[in-house]
Structures are given as structure tokens and as C-alpha cells.
Amino acid sequence: MPQIPQVPETPQAPQTSQAPAAGRIAVIGAGAIGGYAAALAHWAGLDVTLCVRSPLDGLTIESGDTVRTAAVRVATDPAQVGPVDWVLLTTKAQDTPSAEGWLRRLCGPGTAVAVLQNGVGLEERVAPYAPEGTPILPTIVYISAERLAPGRILHHVASELHVPEGPLADRFAALLAGSELRVRPVADFVTAAWRKLFTNLAANPVTALLQQRIGVFADPEVAGLARDLLHEAAAVARAEGADIGERDVEGTLELYALAPPDGGSSMLYDRLAGRPLEHEYITGAVVRAGERHGIGTPLNRMLLILLRAIDRELRESAS
Incomplete structure (x- = not known):
């Protein structure tokens, strides 16, 4: 779970006349x-x-x-x-x-x-x-x-x-x-799921690889890298049926900019604690979907290769 929550405006859960759910x-x-x-x-x-x-x-x-x-x-x-x-x-x-x-x-x-x-x-x-x-x-x-x-x-x-x-x-x-x-x-849960993945997609791998907190995205070059990562993923998300576009790219970058600079990400916390990483289900999800649709994701693929190397080291150290 990324530690930078982005909560889109959605309707409140509907009232129901059903009996209370068992507990x-x-x-x-x-x-x-x-x-x-x-x-x-x-x-x-x-x-x-x-x-x-x-x-x-x-x-x-x-x-x-x-x-x-x-x-x-x-x-x-x-x-x-x-x-x-x-x-x-x-x-x-x-x-x-x-x-x-x-x-x-x-x-x-x-x-x-x-x-x-x-x-x-x-x-x-x-x-x-x-x-x-x-x-x-x-x-x-x-x-x-x-x-x-x-x-x-x-x-x-x-x-x-x-x-x-x-x-x-x-x-x-x-x-x-x-x-x-x-x-x-x-x-539209498909769009909602990819939109949430966006909040993870740059923050998690970049903070984990650099072992730095969210404040690293104040660096214009790091923010530019994040934008390029998200643009790659947006093309893949659309091919998967999600309504993802430029507004989601810019919205995610704004989210990073507004987050407390000392905040982290779940992947960063896992690396600092020596635990295996979740890269295959975040960055890896984009790369594999890109392969299915014939869409290139060179930047995300590069991060995935680096994260796999770190994950192997973490697993070997824990064994």
C-alpha cells in the first residue's frame, strides 16, 4: 500500500434495507x-x-x-x-x-x-x-x-x-x-483500480530504489521521471479498458507534491525492514500488460529489473 492516499470523490455507500451483516x-x-x-x-x-x-x-x-x-x-x-x-x-x-x-x-x-x-x-x-x-x-x-x-x-x-x-x-x-x-x-472499478495503481507506480519504486522519502519528488528531474513512468502506464491502462489520461498523470504528480516530504511508501518501508518487495504487482503489472497489448514500457521495465535485483538480495539476506 502506498503511503500517499489519493481519495477520489465518489458517492457515499448506498443505504440498504437488508438486515445488518453478520459480524x-x-x-x-x-x-x-x-x-x-x-x-x-x-x-x-x-x-x-x-x-x-x-x-x-x-x-x-x-x-x-x-x-x-x-x-x-x-x-x-x-x-x-x-x-x-x-x-x-x-x-x-x-x-x-x-x-x-x-x-x-x-x-x-x-x-x-x-x-x-x-x-x-x-x-x-x-x-x-x-x-x-x-x-x-x-x-x-x-x-x-x-x-x-x-x-x-x-x-x-x-x-x-x-x-x-x-x-x-x-x-x-x-x-x-x-x-x-x-x-x-x-x-467503474477497472478505472478506479488503475487510478489507485498510479499512486503507487512512481512513488513506490523510486523511493525504494533511492531509499528516500516522498520529498525526493521535489527534485524536478525526479518529478520528470515520474511523469514519464506514468505516461507509459497510462497508455497501458487505456488498452486494459481504464479511463486514464493526462489528468491522472498530473493529478498523481500533484499528489506527490502535496504529500508530507517525510512520508514514505510501502515498498520503501519493506526495503528498509529487509522484507521482500511487491514490485511484481505494481511495476510488473504495467510491464506485463504492456506486453499483452504490444505497448512498450522501457522505463517501467528498467525499474522492474532493478527492483528484482534488490528483491533477490533481500531474500538471500533473509534466508
Whole structure:
């Protein structure tokens, strides 16, 4: 998740006459997004289980001058859980296969899965790892948060989840209606997903490669590189059916210029922490889509090659 949220103007979630959604939630992943979402759902009175690899001493959310704890239930083994009403999959995109054991245990006949990850094609990414027929709701995350340590999350700004319009979106909105997580259904989800990818596309790789914060985009040459990266991606996005144009390029650059200069990106935070990177689902998504449509993406391809090299080093150091 990029740490520079851009929240487009979209309608509020529609009111529905359906009965309140059942409130048993499992959150897979206790990173910045998973920990934050689990805490907000817990504070709203929902029954939350946080599914993690290693035990947590607690879950603390820092936001502004406020520090709050959330006494959520923690599970460290899929054998400890059973079917719930909703699963929120918040792992990094590259860690999706590792969630299969959890998904097989948590998904029953009435379970739906909301995928809170970066990139495009979220349904296709997750479907092979969930029981056949499980409803999957792709979710665009507009939350700026940083995992400072296991169970310790710093929330910077924004708490919005954008989902494609439809009955499943209405169920999800009803589920979280009492929380601080705002669910906004959108009509053109393909465009919305690519627009969100734009917020990641220059910020994440550039900050991670340079190991510098967002203030680096104040450099005119770095801003010019970002513009060229985005122009390449805009051509690819249009070929994929998204309504992306010059306004999105300039809007993203304005977003970078307005962001706090000491802000970061999820890819930067991962590199600084020695964790694997999410490049294949951000820069890689553009390069592969360009290949499908015969559109050249030389700048994005160059960044992808460099990010792959860094990622290999990080993985070798961790092994």
C-alpha cells in the first residue's frame, strides 16, 4: 500500500434495507493494513480474529496524538479457526499463496473474501487459493499506515475502501457501517483500480530504489521521471479498458507534491525492514500488460529489473 492516499470523490455507500451483516471477521495478515483494519473492526463491536504467522504481544494503533489498543483474538495456525462471515485478506500480494491454508479453513458456504491488496486483477489472484465458488470482493485501499513493529501500527491518514458496485459491496458496507472504515462502491472499478495503481507506480519504486522519502519528488528531474513512468502506464491502462489520461498523470504528480516530504511508501518501508518487495504487482503489472497489448514500457521495465535485483538480495539476506 502506498503511503500517499489519493481519495477520489465518489458517492457515499448506498443505504440498504437488508438486515445488518453478520459480524464474524477474520483478518489474514497483521501488517499496517491488516492490523489497522482489525483494530477498527474490533472497536466497532465486530468479532475479529487476526490470523498471523507468529504470536503478537498485543495490537496498538497510533494516530495523531492518540494511542489505542485492540484486544483482538489472535490465531497462529489455521487449525485454530473455522468458517467466518467475512475474510479480509491483507497480506502483501506476493504472499497470497501462503494464505491458502487460512482461506481453506475460514471459508464456509456463507463466507465472502475482501482482498485488500495492491495491484489489479485481485479476484484472479486469490481465486485459486480459496474454496471454489467463494465470493471475492476486490478492494482498493486508501489507508496510509506504517508497521513500526509487530503489533504496532502508525496510522497517518485516510480510512477508505473502494469496491465494485453490487450486492456484495452492499453487504461489505453494511458489515463495516459502524466502524471508521468507510466503504465506497464505485461504478467503474477497472478505472478506479488503475487510478489507485498510479499512486503507487512512481512513488513506490523510486523511493525504494533511492531509499528516500516522498520529498525526493521535489527534485524536478525526479518529478520528470515520474511523469514519464506514468505516461507509459497510462497508455497501458487505456488498452486494459481504464479511463486514464493526462489528468491522472498530473493529478498523481500533484499528489506527490502535496504529500508530507517525510512520508514514505510501502515498498520503501519493506526495503528498509529487509522484507521482500511487491514490485511484481505494481511495476510488473504495467510491464506485463504492456506486453499483452504490444505497448512498450522501457522505463517501467528498467525499474522492474532493478527492483528484482534488490528483491533477490533481500531474500538471500533473509534466508
